[in-house]
Amino acid sequence: MKKSFDVAIIGGGINGSSIAYQLSKLGKKVVMIEKNHLACEASSAAAGMLAAQAEIEDDGPFFQLALKSQAMFSSLSNELFEITGIDIEFVRKGMIKIAETEEIAKEVRQQAAFQRLWDPEIEWLDSQSIRELEPSLSPDVAGGMFIPNDGHVQPAKLSSAYAKAAEQFGATILKNTEVFSFNYENDRVNGVKTTIGNIDCNQVVLATGAWASKLMRETGLDLSVYPVKGECFSVKTDIPIINRTIFSDKRCYLVPKRNGEILIGATQIDHTFDKRVTPSGIATLVERASQLVPQIKDAPWERVWAGLRPQTGDGLPYLGEHPLWKGLFIAAGHYRNGILLSPVTGMLMADLLDGRPDENLLSAFRIDRHKTWVH
Ligand code: FAD
Numbered sequence: 001m002k003k004s005f006d007v008a009i010i011g012g013g014i015n016g017s018s019i020a021y022q023l024s025k026l027g028k029k030v031v032m033i034e035k036n037h038l039a040c041e042a043s044s045a046a047a048g049m050l051a052a053q054a055e056i057e058d059d060g061p062f063f064q065l066a067l068k069s070q071a072m073f074s075s076l077s078n079e080l081f082e083i084t085g086i087d088i089e090f091v092r093k094g095m096i097k098i099a100e101t102e103e104i105a106k107e108v109r110q111q112a113a114f115q116r117l118w119d120p121e122i123e124w125l126d127s128q129s130i131r132e133l134e135p136s137l138s139p140d141v142a143g144g145m146f147i148p149n150d151g152h153v154q155p156a157k158l159s160s161a162y163a164k165a166a167e168q169f170g171a172t173i174l175k176n177t178e179v180f181s182f183n184y185e186n187d188r189v190n191g192v193k194t195t196i197g198n199i200d201c202n203q204v205v206l207a208t209g210a211w212a213s214k215l216m217r218e219t220g221l222d223l224s225v226y227p228v229k230g231e232c233f234s235v236k237t238d239i240p241i242i243n244r245t246i247f248s249d250k251r252c253y254l255v256p257k258r259n260g261e262i263l264i265g266a267t268q269i270d271h272t273f274d275k276r277v278t279p280s281g282i283a284t285l286v287e288r289a290s291q292l293v294p295q296i297k298d299a300p301w302e303r304v305w306a307g308l309r310p311q312t313g314d315g316l317p318y319l320g321e322h323p324l325w326k327g328l329f330i331a332a333g334h335y336r337n338g339i340l341l342s343p344v345t346g347m348l349m350a351d352l353l354d355g356r357p358d359e360n361l362l363s364a365f366r367i368d369r370h371k372t373w374v375h
């Protein structure tokens with residue numbers, strides 16, 4: 001194997017793979033290094049929602065970043081299919097953000113008014129109207145925000161498509177290879193130390209999700225990226241129970257996939273790297289999901305799983321260059337929205353490494369927005 005590259009990307013999740021694709025397309029010699037196999041962590045655990053309007057309730061740089069990324073999916077889906085033959089299963093049938101009680105209905109109604117500023121097709125619907133759209137919803141729900149243009153993808157397929165497209169443009173992908181440190185000269189990174197030896201490069205991107213703090217500590221920077229475990233289960237029916245994504249605040253969501261599976265997520269357990277699924281976690285989800293869609297309790301069981309969301313101290317991802325180590329970049333901390341944000345992450349990071357930073361979009365996500373140094 002050739003051991004000298006323009007860029008080494010650490011982490012073969014959805015964000016590492018998207019960055020690898022965009023950089024390779026620019027003609028960079030890229031190596032992506034994954035300690036296990038591609039998309040083996042959060043990126044295959046995700047439900048694949050592109051839920052900018054349901055998950056983000058205020059305007060600001062994060063919401064604008066999410067909207068930009070969401071708008072990229074339609075053409076990205078075609079582009080990746082043309083290059084790789086992989087169908088990322090981009091489905092755009094809409095979402096209903098449920099208000100379970102009259103009290104919550106007031107908030108969701110306000111959110112609908114706010115979201116209409118960006119998409120006039122979004123509307124508040126009362127209980128009867130949302131049940132006309134989705135007859136399996138419980139008559140107890142108070143109403144909901146209907147987001148007709150909302151969509152979702154199959155995250156593992158999107159991740160594979162990015163990685164395969166990167167390879168088509170010449171990227172090297174190393175699996176079962178862990179990066180444990182950096183090589184540098186003066187204040188510039190010039191390689192990584194891995195379990196198969198040193199790899200030389202001019203630039204390094206850390207895209208290691210919930211593990212981002214570990215390697216960053218090597219550089220004296222405490223980024224406080226931490227894991228938030230999410231457990232999920234799914235059912236699979238021959239006749240669809242729901243056609244649209246049903247999302248209830250951050251308590252529970254149901255995402256109907258093209259193959260008849262309904263993904264139901266997800267718990268939120270902070271600061272654990274233990275990915276084992278618990279009966280109590282799944283029982284809570286079964287209860288919440290059945291309150292929304294009673295038929296879920298009797299639907300044929302399919303599987304359970306869990307993943308680790310990479311959360312940060314202020315809830316915003318890190319997208320930028322290390323404040324002291326030249327040539328070292330980070331793209332991590334996408335928390336609940338890493339699938340949604342993967343297209344824009346790939347594009348912004350590739351442009352940044354290529355010397356064309358989009359300061360407008362990137363400035364809120366700088367690494368030094370709140371410096372904490374390891375002593
Ligand atoms: P990861 O997917 O965690 O990838 C990081 C990779 O780095 C891993 O493969 C890891 O093995 C590797 N790695 C770590 N350290 C090293 C090292 N030293 N050397 C080499 N490799 C290393 N987002 C959405 O947008 N929509 C959703 O519907 C959604 N649903 C979710 C549901 C659940 C249950 C969970 C857990 C998350 C969900 N998310 C969702 C969030 C999304 O999954 C994450 O934000 C996203 O996958 C993060 O991707 P990543 O590439 O940054 O990190």
Ligand code: GLY
Binds near residue numbers: 309
């Ligand atoms: N965005 C859904 C989740 O993180 O569970």
